[in-house]
Amino acid sequence: MAQNAPWYKDGLRFKCTGCGDCCTGAPGFVWVNKEEITALAKEVGLDETEFEKRYVREIGVRKSLNEREDANYDCVFLDGKTRKCTVYNVRPRQCRTWPFWDSCVRTPEAWEATCEACPGSGKGRLYQLGEIEAQKAIIRI
Ligand code: SF4
Secondary structure, three states: OOOOOOOOOOOEEEOOOOOOHHHOOOOOOOEOOHHHHHHHHHHHOOOHHHHHHHHEEEEOOEEEEOEEOOOOOEEOOEOOOOOOEOOHHHOOHHHHHOOOOHHHHOOHHHHHHHHHHOOOEOOOEEEOHHHHHHHHHHOOO
């Protein structure tokens, strides 16, 4: 039996404005796996042990990048002045796939809330259903 098409079957629009708002604000997690830690450590010129000591925290069996508790919970890799990501080329899957996370597109209401939080969501290029589903499948958030 064919599955029902999701509510966003005609696609969703997104074009990042570079505002940096998704990298700050309420406390949260940026999940990183082994490969991502390796790539990030290399990018900032540290060995993995030192990198984890400085930038990673354990949450149960998972690992997340740290946030700056003294600076509105900015991601540790967000430049406080330019509001740009300082490790953009090796940013984790979670950052690459925003805003096409399961939690953001599950319902029209969830997408509306995403558009309110992210000025690039709901505007710009139209992502087709297949592209959205592929992004969603990369990491479940
Ligand atoms: S909040 Fe949206 S528009 Fe702003 S940097 Fe993040 S993805 Fe881009």
